[in-house]
Amino acid sequence: GAGVSQSPRYKVAKRGQDVALRCDPISGHVSLFWYQQALGQGPEFLTYFQNEAQLDKSGLPSDRFFAERPEGSVSTLKIQRTQQEDSAVYLCASIETGELFFGEGSRLTVL
Amino acid sequence: QKEVEQDPGPLSVPEGAIVSLNCTYSNSAFQYFMWYRQYSRKGPELLMYTYSSGNKEDGRFTAQVDKSSKYISLFIRDSQPSDSATYLCATYTGNQFYFGTGTSLTVIP
Numbered sequence: 050g051a052g053v054s055q056s057p058r059y060k061v062a063k064r065g066q067d068v069a070l071r072c073d074p075i076s077g078h079v080s081l082f083w084y085q086q087a088l089g090q091g092p093e094f095l096t097y098f099q100n101e102a103q104l105d106k107s108g109l110p111s112d113r114f115f116a117e118r119p120e121g122s123v124s125t126l127k128i129q130r131t132q133q134e135d136s137a138v139y140l141c142a143s144i145e146t147g148e149l150f151f152g153e154g155s156r157l158t159v160l
Numbered sequence: 161q162k163e164v165e166q167d168p169g170p171l172s173v174p175e176g177a178i179v180s181l182n183c184t185y186s187n188s189a190f191q192y193f194m195w196y197r198q199y200s201r202k203g204p205e206l207l208m209y210t211y212s213s214g215n216k217e218d219g220r221f222t223a224q225v226d227k228s229s230k231y232i233s234l235f236i237r238d239s240q241p242s243d244s245a246t247y248l249c250a251t252y253t254g255n256q257f258y259f260g261t262g263t264s265l266t267v268i269p
Contacts, residue, residue: 053203080255089168091248091259092204105255140203147192149257151203 051075053152055141061158062131070126070155072141082149083116083126084140092140098124131159161186164232166249166260175269179236183249183260186230193225195234196248198262204248208234239267 054073062068074081080099084092085108094108100121109116113132118124128135138154166183173179181195191212196204208223210216216223224233232249246262 082257089261091164091166091250091261092257093259094256097255142203147209147252148206149196149204151205153201153203156201 053141053143053150055139055152055155057155058153059156059158061160063160064132065130066159067127067129068131068157070128070139070141070157072124072126072152074122074124074141074143075145075150078143078145078150079121080144081118081124082142082144083124084142085110086138086140086154088137095126095139128157131157133159135159162260163187163190163258164249164251164260166263168261168263170264170266172266172268173239175239175241175267177239177267179234179239179243179265179267181234181236181247181249181263181265183232184230185232185251185258187251187253188227188230190251190253192252193223193232194250194252195221195223195232196250196259198246198248200245207247239265241267241269243267 083095086092096116097105098118113129115127136159140154142149142151194209195207197207198204213227220237222235248262249260
């Protein structure tokens, strides 16, 4: 596609539910990032993939967060047993020649 | 200490004003500096980038890096209502991008 596509755009979950957020990067982009953006804050790094390999997951806040990119294209960020502090916008980005191309984000609200 | 610090504002200016947005960074090894613009409920998009010190101009926008003081600036001349957005400074090293908190700018017609 023309840009990075994320779905769903909005997700409301009850505390304790599992959620899955999808990212479809720009075709041909090898590297993919996930960021978490809380209200009024800048994007905070979660994890980084190069093709299907997860090279850095140091930003994942707890073991409830899990990301995968099994075929080196579409990526899924999964959050298990959601908590209120997980409420944020989750941004996916792919990169080419040093420029990050972001999707519009998935806004997660945990009640 | 965060890698990049940014005054969150908010900043409100009349149309036509000159806007100055500023950040500081902590690591003198950083070489690449970027400004991203983020409209409400959208993802950030790259506005400008600079390498090392100096100025870079693109239309009404000028990005400036002062490595001696670890200071990054973005100047917007003749600001327009369409410039109303959050501006994020960022730096990059290896495979890590570090973002400031963003400055919210409103340009009033």
